[in-house]
Amino acid sequence: MNVFRVIRRKLGNNLPVIKYLYHQGFFFPYKGLIKNDVLIFDDIFPHPASGFRLEEFRHVFENFEKSKVIVEPTAYRIVGTPVENHQNHINEFEEQYKSLKNKIKLRKGFVNINSKLFYCVFINNIFRNLSWLEKHKIPFVFTLYPGGGFQLNEIPSDDKLKKVFLSPMFRKVIVTQKITHAYLLDKKLCDPEKIEFIFGGVVPQVSLKKDLKEKKNYLDNKTTFDICFCAAKYMSKGEDKGYDVFIEFAMEIANKYDFIKFHVVGGFTEEDIDIAPIKDKISFYGYQNFESLGAIYKNMDILISPNKAFILGKGAFDGFPLGTVVEAALNGVVVLITDELKQNNAFVPDIDLILIESKKESIIKQVIKLIENPERLYAISNNGRSKFENVYSNEIQMSPRIALLQNEIARNIK
Structure with missing residues (x-):
């Protein structure tokens, strides 16, 4: 459905205002009739410099036919890439993986977020989406990699972690480092049974x-x-x-x-x-x-x-x-x-x-x-x-991640 048409129906017929809101990154998540199994959010996908995301998200797409990623490419500036290149990277991804066309949606305008499970990487990414996940009662899993807003013994970072882990929609966190696992337990930030330790990371x-x-x-x-x-x-x-x-x-x-x-x-x-x-x-x-x-x-x-x-x-x-x-x-x-x-x-x-x-x-x-x-x-x-x-084989890295997502979807359906 045309985004401008949906916004016009919601906000009236002031087309200049509608276009302004859209181009300023106006984001209105709603639960549509089509329901995904897994909905991902990211801030740089499918930038070719982030190989682990290309591999991990592609693997999720291939294992869950009803899956999508919502992208707001704010991290492009961090790696010195003009954000205008984002569409080119989307085109390149879809050309390379033709069966995965239309899996990427921009975090702009009205976006259908209806999903059995939400997933992302890094604390900043889950935190910025927490309010609408709770509002629409969508359970979530995320990977707590180092970086991306996660800092040891820092109040802003700990506050984000506490809010995320106390959310009624939080289901599981994947950690990839011993120090992260120990930190969450020592500071009693997260229940042990909700932590999945998978050393390392995903590699193409x-x-x-x-x-x-x-x-x-x-x-x-x-x-x-x-x-x-x-x-x-x-x-x-x-x-x-x-x-x-x-x-x-x-x-x-x-x-x-x-x-x-x-x-x-x-x-x-x-x-x-x-x-x-x-x-x-x-x-x-x-x-x-x-x-x-x-x-x-x-x-x-x-x-x-x-x-x-x-x-x-x-x-x-x-x-x-x-x-x-x-x-x-x-x-x-x-x-x-x-x-x-x-x-x-x-x-x-x-x-x-x-x-x-x-x-x-x-x-x-x-x-x-x-x-x-x-x-x-x-x-x-x-x-x-x-x-x-x-x-770094997918057998060691991706298999347990996919199994975790499948188990959480099955648990949420019951």
């Missing part, structure tokens, strides 16, 4: 089927030792992701080995921190979608992720490991990563990956070990890829 399964015949490895089929840093930019110098530490490390180790090359993927440029001494040894790629990352990672030997907790904001922390780290490991890149909060729940240090401190000295020590012992580099590359393939 195409990443698990990489053909690494063209993978380049130090002293195997190339003479350079290529080091990558990959992260989104939320601070000017990237202190939260350890970009400042990465540059300090690069400046020092470049003086020791002239065959090392540095590569930066994400929101950082040569303007953020002075890189003049290594300008001829460092390349910047900007933001990349997960498919393009594969083409970059095939030339990388290691990826360094010296991210730090509680820097972006009090109580702010990253999940372990970052999505960019997962993608690197699946491409045969050895990952060096911090774990300040002891969130590792699956990987064996020095076998599957290498744990570091967010200090240049710690990174230099480990990198020298790999340069001087290439066999160790190759072994961790192979072991890491195998372990990450297992941990």
Whole structure:
């Protein structure tokens, strides 16, 4: 049904006012005759840079024929993408997955929200939709990933969590980190039986089927030792992701080995921190979608992720490991990563990956070990890829999520 026609019937015949409200993001949720099994909300889907959403939501669509996602692309600015590109990304998604056409609806105008169950990721996303979910009595499940408004021991974050968990419509929360699970229990924010712990996160399964015949490895089929840093930019110098530490490390180790090359993927440029001494040894790629990352990672030997907790904001922390780290490991890149909060729940240090401190000295020590012992580099590359393939398979990640949604729908029908 034409949105303007519906609004005109509700608000009268003042077409200029109607069009103004619509283009200003006017949102009026209503329960229509058509009922979905699962209704999703998101603020960036289907942006190609968010591979986990593309995989997770697509899997939901394919398992629940009556499912849709309502999108208000406010997060486009966070990743530096013009919001005008959103429609192009929708077109690309529907072209790639023709059977899933018309699954994406904008959070604008009159929107049919009639559904057996609502789902989203991040606390901010569930909180912003809480009022109409309660008004229309729609039960919900959400994933509490790190970030997205979730901060440890911060009153605004805790207040949101309390309101969400006390909602009569709340059914289950999925948590992906040990520290998140412990936090909810220690602060008595949520009933234990309503928490589902699934370590890790969802990964595009195409990443698990990489053909690494063209993978380049130090002293195997190339003479350079290529080091990558990959992260989104939320601070000017990237202190939260350890970009400042990465540059300090690069400046020092470049003086020791002239065959090392540095590569930066994400929101950082040569303007953020002075890189003049290594300008001829460092390349910047900007933001990349997960498919393009594969083409970059095939030339990388290691990826360094010296991210730090509680820097972006009090109580702010990253999940372990970052999505960019997962993608690197699946491409045969050895990952060096911090774990300040002891969130590792699956990987064996020095076998599957290498744990570091967010200090240049710690990174230099480990990198020298790999340069001087290439066999160790190759072994961790192979072991890491195998372990990450297992941990991030849909059997481990998506199957329990789909089962949870199915169980909650069945429970709500009774």
